[in-house]
Amino acid sequence: MENTPFIHIENLSYSYVGEDGQPIPVLKNLSLDIREGEYVVILGHNGSGKSTLAKLLNMVLDDYTFAEGKITVDGLDVMSPDLTDGDVLNLRKNVGMVFQNPDNQLVATVVEEDVAFGPENLGIPQPELRTRVDEALATVGMSAYARHEPHRLSGGQKQRVAIAGIIAMKPRCMIFDESTAMLDPVGRKEVLETIEKLNRDEGITVISITHYMDEAARADRVIVLSDGHLMLDGTPGEVFTHSDTLRKAGLDLPQCTAVSQYLTTQGIPVCGEINTPKQCAEAILNAWGRI
Amino acid sequence: MKGFAFGQYYPANSVLHRMDPRAKVICAVAYIVASFLCKNTFSFVLLILSTIALILLSRIPMKVVLRSVRALIFIMAFTAVLNIFWIVDTSEGAVPLVDFYFITIYAKGIYHAAFILIRILAMVIGTGLFLTYTTTPIALTDALESLLRPLTAIKVPVHAFSMMMTIALRFIPTIMEETEKIMSAQKARGADFTTGSLGRRAKALIPIIVPLFASAFRRADELATAMECRCYHGGEGRTKLRILRYHVRDFVAMFFVALFIGGIVAINIFGRKYGWLYTM
Amino acid sequence: MKKNKAPRPSSGEIGTDTAVASAVIMNQADHPKLRLENINYYYGKGTPFEVKALDGISLDIHAGKLTGIIGHTGSGKSTLVQLLNGLARPGEGRVLLDGEDIWARPKEIGKIRYRVGLVMQYPEYQLFEETVFADIAYGPRNMGLSEEEIKERVYKAAAFAGVGIDLLEKSPFDLSGGQKRRVAIAGIMAMEPEVLVLDEPAAGLDPQGRHTIFQGILEYNRTTGCTVLIVSHSMEDMAQYCDDVVVMAHAKILMAGDRDYVFGRADELEAVGLDIPQVTKLCQLLRRGGMPMPAGLYTVDAAQETLVRLFSEAKGKKGGGRS
Numbered sequence: 001m002e003n004t005p006f007i008h009i010e011n012l013s014y015s016y017v018g019e020d021g022q023p024i025p026v027l028k029n030l031s032l033d034i035r036e037g038e039y040v041v042i043l044g045h046n047g048s049g050k051s052t053l054a055k056l057l058n059m060v061l062d063d064y065t066f067a068e069g070k071i072t073v074d075g076l077d078v079m080s081p082d083l084t085d086g087d088v089l090n091l092r093k094n095v096g097m098v099f100q101n102p103d104n105q106l107v108a109t110v111v112e113e114d115v116a117f118g119p120e121n122l123g124i125p126q127p128e129l130r131t132r133v134d135e136a137l138a139t140v141g142m143s144a145y146a147r148h149e150p151h152r153l154s155g156g157q158k159q160r161v162a163i164a165g166i167i168a169m170k171p172r173c174m175i176f177d178e179s180t181a182m183l184d185p186v187g188r189k190e191v192l193e194t195i196e197k198l199n200r201d202e203g204i205t206v207i208s209i210t211h212y213m214d215e216a217a218r219a220d221r222v223i224v225l226s227d228g229h230l231m232l233d234g235t236p237g238e239v240f241t242h243s244d245t246l247r248k249a250g251l252d253l254p255q256c257t258a259v260s261q262y263l264t265t266q267g268i269p270v271c272g273e274i275n276t277p278k279q280c281a282e283a284i285l286n287a288w289g290r291i
Numbered sequence: 292m293k294g295f296a297f298g299q300y301y302p303a304n305s306v307l308h309r310m311d312p313r314a315k316v317i318c319a320v321a322y323i324v325a326s327f328l329c330k331n332t333f334s335f336v337l338l339i340l341s342t343i344a345l346i347l348l349s350r351i352p353m354k355v356v357l358r359s360v361r362a363l364i365f366i367m368a369f370t371a372v373l374n375i376f377w378i379v380d381t382s383e384g385a386v387p388l389v390d391f392y393f394i395t396i397y398a399k400g401i402y403h404a405a406f407i408l409i410r411i412l413a414m415v416i417g418t419g420l421f422l423t424y425t426t427t428p429i430a431l432t433d434a435l436e437s438l439l440r441p442l443t444a445i446k447v448p449v450h451a452f453s454m455m456m457t458i459a460l461r462f463i464p465t466i467m468e469e470t471e472k473i474m475s476a477q478k479a480r481g482a483d484f485t486t487g488s489l490g491r492r493a494k495a496l497i498p499i500i501v502p503l504f505a506s507a508f509r510r511a512d513e514l515a516t517a518m519e520c521r522c523y524h525g526g527e528g529r530t531k532l533r534i535l536r537y538h539v540r541d542f543v544a545m546f547f548v549a550l551f552i553g554g555i556v557a558i559n560i561f562g563r564k565y566g567w568l569y570t571m
Numbered sequence: 572m573k574k575n576k577a578p579r580p581s582s583g584e585i586g587t588d589t590a591v592a593s594a595v596i597m598n599q600a601d602h603p604k605l606r607l608e609n610i611n612y613y614y615g616k617g618t619p620f621e622v623k624a625l626d627g628i629s630l631d632i633h634a635g636k637l638t639g640i641i642g643h644t645g646s647g648k649s650t651l652v653q654l655l656n657g658l659a660r661p662g663e664g665r666v667l668l669d670g671e672d673i674w675a676r677p678k679e680i681g682k683i684r685y686r687v688g689l690v691m692q693y694p695e696y697q698l699f700e701e702t703v704f705a706d707i708a709y710g711p712r713n714m715g716l717s718e719e720e721i722k723e724r725v726y727k728a729a730a731f732a733g734v735g736i737d738l739l740e741k742s743p744f745d746l747s748g749g750q751k752r753r754v755a756i757a758g759i760m761a762m763e764p765e766v767l768v769l770d771e772p773a774a775g776l777d778p779q780g781r782h783t784i785f786q787g788i789l790e791y792n793r794t795t796g797c798t799v800l801i802v803s804h805s806m807e808d809m810a811q812y813c814d815d816v817v818v819m820a821h822a823k824i825l826m827a828g829d830r831d832y833v834f835g836r837a838d839e840l841e842a843v844g845l846d847i848p849q850v851t852k853l854c855q856l857l858r859r860g861g862m863p864m865p866a867g868l869y870t871v872d873a874a875q876e877t878l879v880r881l882f883s884e885a886k887g888k889k890g891g892g893r894s
Contacts, residue, residue, distance in 0.1 A: 045777045046748060060516050089522050097520040100775075104510045105517035109429045109461045116532035118521040123528040133532060151464045154644065165521060181775045184644045185804050185846050211777040214849075250779040255807065255849035255871050262875045268882050277849050281856035284878065288862055291885050469696075475658050476697035479689040480758060481713030483681060498709065501699035505744060 005033035006173060006205055007057065008072045014052055015066035023066040026052045028228040030069070036172065039199045039206045041216040041236075044225035045250030050209045053225070054175045057207075058097050059088055074172070093122060096166030100178040102158035103151075111153075111161050112137065112146040118169040136168040137161075139202070140194050156187025160194055167198070173205035174198065180210065192218070213254045217275035224249055237273035256280035263287075299359060299423045305350040306540060307425040312434035314541035319421035321548045325555055326413045331562040332402075334555045335409050341551055342413045345420045359419050360412060367411055374404035432456040437535055450526025458514070466507065473502050602670070603631035604766060604798045605655060605687075610664035612650055624650040626822040628664070632766070632800060632815075637792045639809040639830075640802045641845065642819030648802050649692075651819070652770050655800070656687035668766070685714055688764030692771045694755030698743040703734065703754050706743050710762040724761045731791045732757035733783050749780035756784070760791060766798045767791070773808065781805075785812050807848045810834055810869035818845070834869040850874045 009032040015023030026049040034040055044050040055061045056071060059078055071078040073091055096118075099105050108114040115133045124132060137143045140160040150158055159179055166174055176195060180188040192215060199206045208215065216222045222239040224232040226249035232239045240246070240257045247253075253261070256277050260270040263284070270283045302308075307315070329338050346356055378400035380387075389396040422431060436453035443449050474484070477498045484495050612625035625647045632638055642648045653659040654666055657673050657680040666673045673683045688710075691697070700706035704725055711721045729739065732753045738746065743754055756772060772788065773781040789812050792799045803809055809816060809830070816833040818825040820843045826833055833840075837847045837855055847855075851869045858864045862881065868874045 045779055055516075058520055060519050085524070089524065092520055092522050097517075099513060099517055101510075101513060103465055104513035107461060107514070107518060107521075108457060109427075113429075113532055117518075117523070120529050120531060121522040121524065123530050125530055126532075126534065129530055129532055149464075150461070151468075162517075169522065178775075186643060186844070213778075250777060252778040256853055258871050259850065259853065259874055259878070262871075263878060263882075266879050266882075268879070277852040277856055280853050281860060284853075284857060285860040285862065288860075288882070288885070291882070291889055472691065473697055475653070476691045476694060478658060479656060479684055479691065480697075480710040480762070481681060481685060483713075498697075498699045502696055505699075506696055 004075065006036040006074055007032075007034040007207075008070075009033070010070040012053075012056070012069035012071060013067070014049075014056060016052075017063055017065055025066075026228050027056075030228070030230055032223065032230065032233075034173075034205065034207065036205050037199075037203055039196070039220040040208070040223060041219035041221070042207065042209045042223045042225060043211060043213070043216050043249070043251055044209075045211065047227075048225045048249070049228040050225050051177055054097065054177050054207065054209055057175060058092060058095050060097070089122070093118075093169050094171055095173045095175060096169055096171035097175045097177060098159070098162050098166060098179045100181050102155055102162055102182065105162050106150045106158060106165075109149055110146075111142065111148050111150055114150060114161060115164045115168050118165055122169060132168045132170070133164075136164040139167055139197070140164045141190075154187060155183045156190040159183060159187065159191050163191070163194055163198075167202075167204075171204065173207065176206070176208040176210075178209055178211075180212065180215065188212075211251065213252055213257075217254055217257075224251070226250070235273070236275050240275065260284070299419065300427050301351050301355055301424045303350045303425075305348060305425065306544075307345070307349045307420060309540065310425075310544055311535055311537050311541045312426050312430040313438055313535055314537060314545055315421045315426055316431070316434050316438060318544055318548045319418045321545075321552060322417040322421065323414055325548070325552045326410050326417070328552065328555045328559065329406070329410065330559045333562060334558045335406055337551075337554060337558065338413045339409060342416050345417060349420045349425055351420070351424055356416055356419070356424075359423075360415055363411065363415060367408055370407055370411070371404040374407060375400045378403050428460050429457065432460070433533065433535060450529075454526075462510070465510075466503070469506060470499065470503060473499055602634065603667075604634040604669065605632040606630070606667040606670070607651075607654070608665045608667065610654065610661045610666070612647075612654065612659065613662050616662060623822055625654075625661075628824055630817060630824060630827060632798060634798050635792075635796045636814040637789065637799045637801070637812060638815040638817060639813035640800060640817045640819065641804070641806065641809055642825075643844065646819040647822040648819045649770060652689065652768055652800070652802055655766070655768055656689045657683045658689065685710075685762050686764055687766045687768060688759040688762050690756050690759045690767070690769040690772060692774060694758075695748065695751035697755060697758075698751060701742060702740050703729075703743050703746070704739040706754060707734075707739075707757045707761050710758055714762060721761075724763060725757075728757040728761035728763075729754075731760055731787055731794075733787045749776055749783070752776065752780070753784065753787070756787070763795075764797065766800065768800045768802075770802045771804070772801060773803070773805070781808065788812070806840075806846050806851075810848045810851070818843075820845075830869065831867040835866045 009030055012027055012030040013025070014027040015025045018024045030053070042050045042053070052061070056067070057073060057078070064079065067079060069079075073095060076083075076087060076091060078091065106114050107117050112133050115136050116129060119129050119132050134143070134146075137146055140163050142157065142160050142164060145153065145157065145161070150161060153161065163174075180191050183191060195206055195208060196218065198204045208219065210216065216239070217236045219236060222232070222234065222236050223230065224239060224246065231245055231249055232242055240253055241261070243253050243258070243261055254275055256279070257274050260274040260280050260283060263270045268287055270280070270287055272279065272283050274280045274283055326338055329335050346353065375396055376394065378397060379395070380397040380399040385397060385399070387395045387397050388401070426434075432453050435456075436449055439447070439449045482495055482498055484492060487495070607628050607630045610625050610628040611623065614620075614622045614624055628647075628651065640648050640651065650659060654661055657666075660674060668683065668686060673680065698706050700709060707725045707728055708721050711724050716724070725739070726736070729736070734750070734753050734757050738750065738754070743751060746754065752772070756769070759767065767788075769788065773784050776784065785808055788799060788801065791797060801809070801813065813830055815827070815829050817827040818833060818840065825843060826836060826839065834847070834851055837851050840847050848869050850871055850873075854864045854868045854874060864881075865877065868877055
């Protein structure tokens with residue numbers, strides 16, 4: 001068990017069906033393993049195929065005409081033609097997904113009823129249902145809003161409610177598909193802290209899709225996709241050293257990483273893993289002190 | 292925009308607010324039936340008294356209650372006038388109160404007009420108090436789903452209807468807000484919705500309607516995906532967070548409404564028998 | 572990474588008293604393009620839910636400059652933006668465009684909207700025409716321009732906004748998110764307003780999309796001389812592209828001035844919970860750590876140059892002392 005990855009992707013290729021029935025390739029020969037408990041960020045420009053990948057894991061794409069390769073989630077072959085409805089439900093229960101637009105994923109007119117939507121679908125009986133809803137709201141810090149109407153909440157709050165709606169299904173893995181892209185800085189911070197908490201305290205495997213480099217800097221592992229190819233895979237520090245590849249993939253380095261790399265090229269040795277202003281300042285001050 | 296509230300729900304803490312929505316739906320229907328059963332002066336007096344009692348019970352200010360009636364003033368006035376002028380008393384010895392060229396008014400016409408006014412008022416206020424004022428739209432949806440559940444036996448998709456209602460209620464404020472945004476955006480591009488001929492104004496709405504539909508479809512698509520991800524697979528095997536439960540107060544309320552209907556029926560029977568006051 | 576640093580005309584006097592709630596960008600060299608005078612704005616006035624969205628705002632926006640407006644959600648910046656083109660009417664106070672009250676003739680407020688073009692948040696949701704060309708032409712057509720002039724303006728605006736000629740005959744609904752955004756921006760640019768206001772023009776776009784949009788806006792500002800206002804959460808973008816910056820907090824103006832002035836007050840920005848550019852944060856930390864970092868470093872390029880200079884100077888001193 002220890003060594004089998006939670007998600008195993010092997011030679012995965014996927015194409016959308018174009019207007020004339022021709023395949024439009026999105027993912028090209030991708031192989032990837034994600035272990036349980038990891039916090040993985042998938043980076044890529046718009047159209048790099050990162051959202052398609054996420055949707056494949058959860059089986060919410062409806063056209064598998066041009067899908068090749070293999071995906072297994074917790075040992076279950078997701079692309080197998082003889083999956084039962086029960087298998088699909090179980091997969092979606094285990095791998096929850098939070099989307100970009102907070103408005104378009106809340107179903108009910110009261111926060112707690114929205115959180116209950118998933119477990120209700122799973123047929124969780126009372127009183128466990130009640131407990132799950134209350135616990136999920138507490139985890140995302142939205143207990144005080146249980147009886148509120150979702151449309152009156154801020155973007156960050158809505159997104160936290162959406163997260164609670166997934167947690168209440170007790171998933172083992174959560175995918176965030178650009179869940180912070182439409183939020184203001186305050187909302188982003190709230191959501192990022194919630195995501196980290198889920199990974200750290202609840203042990204949930206997190207796959208976060210984004211194009212914000214500072215979010216990538218906080219993850220255990222960063223995967224860079226560009227035009228359907230896997231470009232880089234490693235810790236944030238490792239990935240950020242490949243600044244040329246990142247730029248080719250349409251991504252920016254975090255400003256501090258860029259500064260430290262530039263200084264190193266200028267003969268000022270600024271060493272160590274540098275992803276945040278604090279790390280960068282320490283490294284530069286170190287070099288300054290050595291002069 | 293921010294103060295927008297759907298429906299007429301008026302938050303307060305009253306017996307009516309706390310009643311089970313199913314009991315309220317049943318009471319509202321019974322109340323409509325009762326107001327139609329009213330036939331003579333006594334029963335209409337009873338109807339007026341019960342309506343006043345309901346308003347007091349609901350703790351909703353008179354002003355708010357009357358606001359809902361205001362919209363119906365025209366219809367009420369129209370029906371009343373119609374009754375006054377058109378009703379001809381054909382009974383023996385009936386003498387018109389006014390007989391002036393083509394205008395003839397009988398006492399019966401005036402009674403009829405008054406009765407119908409009272410009936411409309413009582414129905415509107417009564418159902419309003421039981422349903423829209425004291426019950427949130429979502430509780431109402433739950434109640435209807437629960438009351439209509441027997442219909443699933445004859446393949447009526449009750450759950451699907453109630454899901455649709457819920458989603459509609461959830462998205463109405465969102466779409467209203469969006470409409471406002473799109474209108475502002477087009478105004479900023481020189482759109483003018485207020486001047487010109489009717490045809491021109493209708494055409495000016497295209498820049499609103501097209502983006503609105505496009506966005507509604509996009510939302511529907513994303514919502515469907517999100518619901519699938521949250522294991523939605525129809526009503527089968529679903530549990531519910533909020534379970535509707537009848538309390539003693541619901542049975543008491545339904546008992547009183549039943550008593551009320553019984554009273555009216557009795558008044559009708561005895562009224563006819565003993566020729567009490569005026570009968571419709 | 573080389574970042575395009577445009578030449579900036581130096582500003583004149585700068586308000587230095589930060590205790591004053593509503594500072595004014597002072598610049599005597601040119602007249603203010605837009606002036607806000609003691610503006611109060613309320614939502615739900617007279618109801619129990621009354622909220623004061625703008626509280627005694629006075630502000631000058633200078634002709635030809637690129638001004639950034641920053642602040643939290645709910646700080647009043649979106650309301651402010653809607654006041655500028657007459658989409659919202661101030662409860663109290665006046666909005667002056669070239670010295671004239673825009674509400675002097677309320678019936679002609681439509682004309683003000685051609686002079687002050689507003690690109691709202693997520694403007695791609697306003698596209699409705701069958702072709703991109705027709706959509707960009709919607710504004711100019713409402714202005715009653717000739718077909719020839721409309722065509723000319725559409726091409727010009729498309730070029731500035733980075734909409735390729737090949738896209739003009741496509742349906743706007745077939746474009747990618749970033750392309751749609753640029754089409755919507757071109758739709759306002761094609762009206763050739765004297766002031767262009769953009770509310771979060773790059774929200775939700777990937778880094779490349781952001782650069783394209785900001786570069787386009789910068790170029791538009793520099794070539795046409797059009798006064799541009801940008802509302803954004805991204806401090807990094809603001810620091811890189813804006814001449815002047817207005818900071819809003821709690822329905823008031825916290826500070827306003829050129830970018831040296833505003834980003835030189837990083838501590839105050841942080842105190843109201845605003846992020847500061849990573850580089851600015853870095854310089855702040857280095858200063859605290861004892862390095863002689865000058866103030867006003869907020870772009871990667873500037874910080875890199877300064878650091879390299881400091882290190883070589885320090886090495887030079889050491890080396891000189893030894894020999």
